[in-house]
Amino acid sequence: MKKILTLLFIAAVAVSAVFSAREKIETIEDLNGSNIGVQTAVLYEDLIRDRVPDTTFQYYTMPNDMIYALTSGKVDAYLIEEVSFGVQKANHPELECLQEPAGYINATCIIGNNDRQDRILKEINQFIKDSTESGLMDELYDYWIADFDPETDTCDITGFTGENGTLSVAVEGGYEPFSFVSNGHLSGYDVDFVCRFCRAYGYTPVFYEVPFEAIAPGVETGKYDLGMNIVVSEERNETGTLSDVYYTTPIRLVILGEDTSEIGFFQNLKNSFYKTFIRESRWKLFVQGAGVTVLITLASIVFGTILGFAVFMICRHENKVANGITNFFMWLIHGMPTVLLLMILYYIVFGSSRLSGLWVSVVGFTLMFAIAMIEMLRVGYKALGKGQFEASTALGYSDSQSFFRILLPQAAQHFLPLYRNEVVTLIKETSVVGYIAVLDLTKISDLVRSRTYEAFFPLILTAVIYFVIAALMTKVVKIIEKRINPRRRSQEKILKGIKQWD
Secondary structure (H helix, E strand, O other): OHHHHHHHHHHHHHHHHHHHHHHOOOOHHHHOOOEEEEEOOOOHHHHOOOOOOOOEEEEEOOOOHHHHHHHOOOOOEEEEEHHHHHHHHHHOOOEEEOOOOOEEEEEEEEEOOOOOHHHHHHHHHHHHHHHHHHOHHHHHHHHHHHOOOOOOOOOOOOOOOOOOOEEEEEEOOOEOOOEEEEOOEEEOHHHHHHHHHHHHHOOEEEEEEOOHHHHHHHHHOOOOOEEEEEEOOHHHHHHOOEOOOOEEEEEEEEEEOOOOOOOOHHHHHHHHHHHHHHHHHOHHHHHHHHHHHHHHHHHHHHHHHHHHHHHHHHHOOOOHHHHHHHHHHHHHHHOOOHHHHHHHHHHHHOOOOOOOHHHHHHHHHHHHHHHHHHHHHHHHHHOOOHHHHHHHHHOOOOHHHHHHHHHHHHHHHHHHHHHHHHHHHHHHHHHHHHHHOOOOHHHHHHHHHHHHOOOHHHHHHHHHHHHHHHHHHHHHHHHHHHHOOHHHOOHHHHOOOOOOOO
8 A cells, every 4th residue: 555655656746747847948948858839831840940959849730739739738839920829828828938939930922833923923022012111011910910809800802803813822721810711701911911912913812721731832833823821941942932021920939837717617618619609600611511521422422433333334344454444543543542632633633724622522532432333343243153144144134134133233232331331431531622722521620620719619510510421321322222122122123124935
């Protein structure tokens, strides 16, 4: 018993020492050897890498995910822009930052690699110069950064003449105060900046919300004309076409302080529910995202089933050329991660087209489901053996009649359980379409979390909706499976159209 008490005492002392060590973090060097969070592709870690050589950097897609990583102990600090820290601090009073900034960054626009690149670069730089001289840049900085109020922000997204065409603009969409969803539309410093530029130079902006790390690749392939909030670096200057700097800000190291709020658990839960669903009618965003997810899933299943079945029919008589080509594409698509396939389709195959990310997603998932469909049909067909076909032709059935009336209904009993699993798998895999600027259910959840700084309700609701969609689609497949069961068909229906002898 004494040994157990001694061990508990030592453990308590160790835990206390850990928390004491955290409280003593006052300089950047105090974080050497710890874990520091940073958003993917922002390059803030380069500002302090030399000062904390033994530190491990952990990368996060969404800025606000670093808050949860900090409060749960996964990281000891994280790097973020000073203005964004101010917004986070208002929602999480327990956050603190070191007095010394990690450094300063300059943000620019990256210009799309297309035939309008030189023109847009010249116009953007002239706009930044004119706006700086007229005081407009200071006005934008004060409104969106120095005095930002998320409750009263307004961004004019009207008044475009469009005589010079549209301007496709890639923004993160979930990063207050630069680009975020407010009252159902995009708002923020970057959005306001682009809208003012477009009104001045005769463009109509079309915004795409994409993960930050996908902005530069999308612009460099020419998919977007403009990408916002790109941090200047020597390497980016070499590979990308960057505008002049349009804002400068210090970078802060955020650590965990004391929670001085006095809100109880249930009141906090109530506030979270209100912010997630009621404020700005954000429940409509979830409905919109669920609709996009269902559309992509249903279209991909239907087109994938048709395409896979058509290819199987071509290959089922062991045509070497057809099977060779099919097997090559099956190998190619099977060996490629879903996100990579979608990005290749979006930025390379359809890079020069204006095909939306939604329909590129449908193309990608159609190919994936078609490949799965071919494999399922092969499994079901081979499970029957050649005797079934020989017997049906002996009874007077043609090749197509044998397949559709005798072989396919029996084969379906073998592959439909696999088909159900593929439907569920497809539904879950659609959650990555946000990487190509599709506002599906998962992406909407990310955008809402970035605005509310709440994780519980957005994530739980998203999971529930995915479960419901999967359950409904699985139910439909089960109904189809029962209806085509050979044991449920009458002899008259099977023999319909077949010549019979007495």
